[in-house]
Amino acid sequence: MSKYIYPDAIIATAGHVDHGKTTLVHALSGVWVARYSEEIKRAMTVKLGYITIGLYECPSMDSEFRIISDGLLKDGKCPNGDEPALKRKVSILDVPGHEVLISTMISGISYIDAALLVIDASMPVPQPQTEEHFTALTIMGLNKLIVVQNKLDLVNKEQALENYKQIKQFLGNTWAKNSPVIPISSLHKVNIEVISTLIDKLVPPREASGGDFRMFVLRSFNVNKPGTSPDKLVGGVLGGTVIKGSAKVNDEIEIRPGLKLGNKYEPIITRIVSIAIGNERIEEARPGGLVGIGTELDPALTKADSLVGSVVGKPGTLPPVWSELTLEFHRIEKPGDQALRDVTFKPRDIVMVHVGSAAVMGIVKGFHGGKLDITLRKAVSTEQNSKVVITKQVNNRWRIVGYGILKDGNTVLE
Known part of the structure; x- marks a missing residue:
């Protein structure tokens, strides 16, 4: 059995609603992360979507951009027929762009390594949420940004150049003034290999960190289908990112702020029964990826994102x-x-x-x-x-x- 390669960085999308963030994630991963009925109906991201992608080297590709991601693999091969060599994995966090969902967006970027700022080439720069998201990234102390000039298929050369000038003017006096601006079409998967190559080049693997285990909860689930018999019910699931330290299956964990009892809060204590990244079961959660932790909790406590915003750690190690x-x-x-x-x-x-x-x-x-x-x-x-x-x-x-x-x-x- 081959050893699982753990994701070593987290990259978030950012940008105005309907500029193509989720379509970009689809182009990189081959998976549509907008999976909830309300998102499909409204054609916009409402909840945080996250997915892990592989970055593969295609040695004989006729380009300096030889690193591709899962979305460009064809029948398991590179576009030119090479056997792909897996270099690393990274987690992609797709955040909503609409102003009423700004809270969801900020919670998603609370601990990321880099961002893909997606800008529609057919619209003036900056749009309101483009500006808000960039402000949030700045406050969070981010210093790695790739600007994705999307929807090049909708504009002519002159419009694309004018949009590029507006992007450079928008970022001109900021920490991101030298960030690369990559023209693409997510819909037609044009220049996606440039994005994946730059992610590999500009976003180094997150270094292993010691200290007490700490995880931010970004999602929480009840994964039991309606009608599941009591003897087959499984505990609630916490999805999020590990900030430091590590935890293993069977470890006891504490969740804060916990349950409100009058004017006080009671921490929740439970045990880890499983750890997964995507469909891969693993034995240890550590920094670098977005993970799902199965617990012994009553799934009623975790359903419908009810524990989002919580902090998880070993008992007795969490902040006030x-x-x-x-x-x-x-x-x-x-x-x-x-x-x-x-x-x-x-x-x-x-x-x-x-x-x-x-x-x-x-x-x-x-x-x-x-x-x-x-x-x-x-x-x-x-x-x-x-x-x-x-x-x-x-x-x-x-x-x-x-x-x-x-x-x-x-x-x-x-």
Whole structure:
């Protein structure tokens, strides 16, 4: 039995709704990750979709871009007939682009290694969510970006060049000013080998990390089909990304913030019964990929993403659970954006707080001296001095208005 090759990096898509993020993931993987009825009906990504792809070398391809992914394999062969040599695997995280789903997007990029910023070549740059997603990537401290100029099949040469100029102008004074801009057609799989080659070249494998096991939950499932007999029921499944350390089958784990009991929270303790990446069963979860962990939990606790935003670790190693936050607030400054410049906070204002993979509604208690006090409607588990992204409605749109550093607050579980 051959040894399983573990994914060694996580790459997220980003960009405005309907610019082709999910189609790009399909071109890279050969799999359509929009699998939920609401997504198919609305033709847009609603939930986070994730998939692992292989990166293969095709030695005799007549191009400098000789690294292809699963979506370009034909009957298990390279496009030129070579036998593909698997170099590595990476995980792709497909995030939604619509403004009402910005919380889902931010939770998805809370721990990634690089991003594919997808831009429709037939539309002016930047579109609203292009700008919001790029702001989120900037706050998260990302420093690796590949710009994907998609839908080249819909424009002529002059339109493509004008769109390219707008992209360069948009990124001109930012950390991403030297990021490659690759013209492609996801629909027709044109230049997809350039994207996969650049992923391999620009995104190094994540280094193994020690320390206590820590995982952010991005999805949670009940995988039992309706009508399953009690003796065949399996426990709830947690999907997400490992931040540090590792865990194995049969390890005991703790989940925070856990169950709310009155004004307190009770951590959830369970055991790992299985670990999987895609359809592959493995024995250990570690950083670098998006994994699914089967547990002994009652599946009612994990159904319909009910544990999204939770933190998983070995019992006794997880950070406190907070119901109120005092943040050192840092405003987002965008030249010419007067609406953002005028944003302030008043008592009882509604905000969204994003920390780790959690997106939680909050109510402002006060804002003075650069300190923002927020009462959360649902507690979060995180360390002191964590970075917290704040979104707020500005002119009837949810906008990223800044970020805060957690300095103090009220804990309901130490």
